[in-house]
Amino acid sequence: MDFNIIRVARTILNVTDLNRSREFYIDTLGFIETESTDTHIYLRGLEEIHHHSLVLQKAEAPSVEAISYKVSNDKDLDALENLFTAKGLKTKWMDKGSQHAMGRALRTQDISGLPVEFFHEMNQVERLLQRYDLYKGSRVQRIDHVNCAVPDVQKAHDFYSQELGFSCSEDTIDEDGKLWACWLHRKHGVHDHAFMNGVGPRLHHIGFWLPDPLALIHACDVLAALGFAHSIERGPGRHGLSNAFFLYLRDPDGHRIELYNGDYLTCDPDVGPLHWKLDDPRRQTFWGAKAPDCWFDEASEVLDVHTGEVCRMKEPLLKKKKPEFII
Ligand SMILES: [Fe+2]
Numbered sequence: 001m002d003f004n005i006i007r008v009a010r011t012i013l014n015v016t017d018l019n020r021s022r023e024f025y026i027d028t029l030g031f032i033e034t035e036s037t038d039t040h041i042y043l044r045g046l047e048e049i050h051h052h053s054l055v056l057q058k059a060e061a062p063s064v065e066a067i068s069y070k071v072s073n074d075k076d077l078d079a080l081e082n083l084f085t086a087k088g089l090k091t092k093w094m095d096k097g098s099q100h101a102m103g104r105a106l107r108t109q110d111i112s113g114l115p116v117e118f119f120h121e122m123n124q125v126e127r128l129l130q131r132y133d134l135y136k137g138s139r140v141q142r143i144d145h146v147n148c149a150v151p152d153v154q155k156a157h158d159f160y161s162q163e164l165g166f167s168c169s170e171d172t173i174d175e176d177g178k179l180w181a182c183w184l185h186r187k188h189g190v191h192d193h194a195f196m197n198g199v200g201p202r203l204h205h206i207g208f209w210l211p212d213p214l215a216l217i218h219a220c221d222v223l224a225a226l227g228f229a230h231s232i233e234r235g236p237g238r239h240g241l242s243n244a245f246f247l248y249l250r251d252p253d254g255h256r257i258e259l260y261n262g263d264y265l266t267c268d269p270d271v272g273p274l275h276w277k278l279d280d281p282r283r284q285t286f287w288g289a290k291a292p293d294c295w296f297d298e299a300s301e302v303l304d305v306h307t308g309e310v311c312r313m314k315e316p317l318l319k320k321k322k323p324e325f326i327i
Contacts, residue, residue: 069186112152149200161184172241174278
């Protein structure tokens with residue numbers, strides 16, 4: 001491969017009320033506000049040196065504009081354009097300066113219909129890791145991963161692993177031996193991008209890394225104290241899959257955020273994926289507590305890179321009596 005994707009680096013969410021979003025993300029969860037305008041809020045975690053990892057963009061309706069990856073070199077973007085074009089995936093350039101604090105970026109609709117973006121250059125700002133006086137709410141450190149529902153997980157897995165160079169750390173196989181879900185990574189954690197069998201393309205959640213499990217517990221207390229107890233959807237708990245200590249929240253527009261801690265190193269290329277069976281209850285929740293139905297059924301709609309319209313969704317190829325996501 002003549003390009004190097006480093007990691008998932010940011011997500012652009014459309015939200016309907018920036019003031020309400022500010023109360024949730026900044027005043028309650030403790031995200032760092034790098035900059036904001038009348039139409040955008042740019043957020044980062046305490047250890048992040050790049051300008052932002054989450055963009056909240058004022059819009060009429062909630063949706064996802066882009067899931068974005070950082071690449072090693074500006075020339076990687078040209079190589080990715082060649083790849084997508086050869087695969088019949090139309091691309092769109094976002095010129096340098098057209099997005100705040102960013103160099104040029106390449107967007108496309110991936111093989112599952114997800115709006116993905118690649119960039120190399122983003123302004124750098126102060127890393128606040130040791131500004132302990134600024135630690136608030138969940139003490140969020142950095143973006144960790146995204147998790148998406150797609151109708152054909154095998155197709156997504158094959159494209160990301162064979163064409164984009166992702167490795168698979170863990171997966172879930174159904175009783176017929178079909179791939180139900182997979183956790184793919186470029187950095188050396190369990191995942192940058194997970195795919196789950198479901199109605200899609202949709203963004204199920206964005207995962208943010210916290211310093212320790214106690215930060216998740218403290219986040220629950222702060223959410224409750226500030227009137228956001230209703231935003232706690234699932235957890236805190238421990239996933240069997242990935243070993244993550246998790247807490248799932250719904251932001252004021254229904255976008256799902258995971259506060260996350262506790263996965264493991266995945267840098268050995270000779271270590272294959274850890275396989276889970278779909279009927280193993282420990283893969284979802286190591287402690288056995290069940291997730292609410294909304295966690296399985298609801299996710300954020302995504303936009304078409306070229307038209308700006310909501311992407312048409314398809315039913316999943318693999319069927320169960322009850323649609324079931326895995327993390
Ligand atoms: Fe997650």
